Amino acid sequence: MAGHSHWAGIKHRKGRADKQRSKIFSKLSKEITVAAKLGSKDATTNPRLRSAIQSARSANMPKDNIERAINKSEQNKDLNYTSIIYEGFGPEKIAVIVEALTDNKNRTASNIRTIFQKNGGNLGTTGVASHKFKQVGVIRIDKNKISDNDILELVTNSGAEDYSSNSVYYEIIIVKENFYKVKTEIEKKIQEFISCGVEWLPLNRILLDNEKTKSVLNFLEVLEEDDDVQHVYANLEIDNNASEKVLKS
Numbered sequence: 001m002a003g004h005s006h007w008a009g010i011k012h013r014k015g016r017a018d019k020q021r022s023k024i025f026s027k028l029s030k031e032i033t034v035a036a037k038l039g040s041k042d043a044t045t046n047p048r049l050r051s052a053i054q055s056a057r058s059a060n061m062p063k064d065n066i067e068r069a070i071n072k073s074e075q076n077k078d079l080n081y082t083s084i085i086y087e088g089f090g091p092e093k094i095a096v097i098v099e100a101l102t103d104n105k106n107r108t109a110s111n112i113r114t115i116f117q118k119n120g121g122n123l124g125t126t127g128v129a130s131h132k133f134k135q136v137g138v139i140r141i142d143k144n145k146i147s148d149n150d151i152l153e154l155v156t157n158s159g160a161e162d163y164s165s166n167s168v169y170y171e172i173i174i175v176k177e178n179f180y181k182v183k184t185e186i187e188k189k190i191q192e193f194i195s196c197g198v199e200w201l202p203l204n205r206i207l208l209d210n211e212k213t214k215s216v217l218n219f220l221e222v223l224e225e226d227d228d229v230q231h232v233y234a235n236l237e238i239d240n241n242a243s244e245k246v247l248k249s
Contacts, residue, residue: 025065027230028056030101032069034081041070047180051196058194079103086112087129090121090219092212095129095235097200102228111226119219132235133200136161137179139172139186140194146170150189158185169194173201205237213238 035049043050049070056066072079082105086098102108116123143165146154151170155163159182162173174182176198183196208216216236223232 023225023227024059025056025061026227028052028059028061029065029069029072030081031230032056032066033072034083034101036070036073037080041073047183051183054191054193055195055197058192084108085126085130086123087126088116088121088123089129090116090234091119091215092206092208094121094206094216095132095202096121096220096223097129097133097233098223098229099231099233100226100228101230104228108226108228111228112223115219115222115226119215119222121219130200132204133202133233135176135198136201137174137176137182137197138199139174139183139196140169141172141190142169142192142194143167145190145192154186154189158182160186199231200233202233202235205235207237 032049032052035046035052039046039049041049043053053066056069081101081103084100084102084105086100086109088096088098090096098112100108100112113123141151148165151163151165151172154160155172159178160172160174164171164173172186179198213236216234220232220234220236223229
């Protein structure tokens with residue numbers, strides 16, 4: 001991701017209030033259930049499930065919750081979630097990609113369209129925003145878990161494409177097609193990640209003033225609060241030195 005993940009980074013630095021924890025766990029549980037339903041229930045042979053469990057653990061999701069989410073894939077065989085990607089433009093013409101898992105496509109589309117419209121944005125057709133991004137694998141590792149020299153060696157030897165860092169974590173970028181292969185190599189050295197998965201990397205970013213940035217961030221958070229939305233990506237540039245001021249203002 002090579003320094004691009006300002007929105008993702010802010011979410012990690014900003015943290016989550018306790019009242020939001022149940023919503024976060026619900027989204028993580030849904031991904032675990034879908035991953036287990038589509039493949040093996042054994043995380044060692046199911047890369048998607050392993051990544052979902054790692055993300056859940058990073059969010060301090062209890063082990064019992066994780067096990068229930070896996071078991072739910074067997075208990076509710078008639079419950080099927082569909083993966084859908086929505087594209088559009090939010091406030092200040094920021095390009096946005098929304099990834100959702102839903103059991104009711106009409107409900108989800110209506111909810112997301114309404115959020116865009118209420119915030120001065122427009123939900124578009126397939127391809128309207130995605131050409132401004134590329135998909136890559138991303139692994140974020142706490143800087144306390146590994147040294148600068150070791151992360152460089154790890155990235156070089158694992159076959160990753162690039163990496164960057166901030167004051168909190170290292171961010172390793174991997175070609176999408178090689179993500180799970182490279183991730184397996186990285187796991188030989190370190191097993192605990194802040195997050196890992198395939199994400200949308202903005203090719204170019206838009207830098208706004210503090211007030212406009214705050215408006216866009218509020219819009220992105222409203223999108224993420226929808227129960228069917230799993231991930232939100234935007235080509236918003238954030239000045240890291242000013243990010244805390246923006247979030248607190």
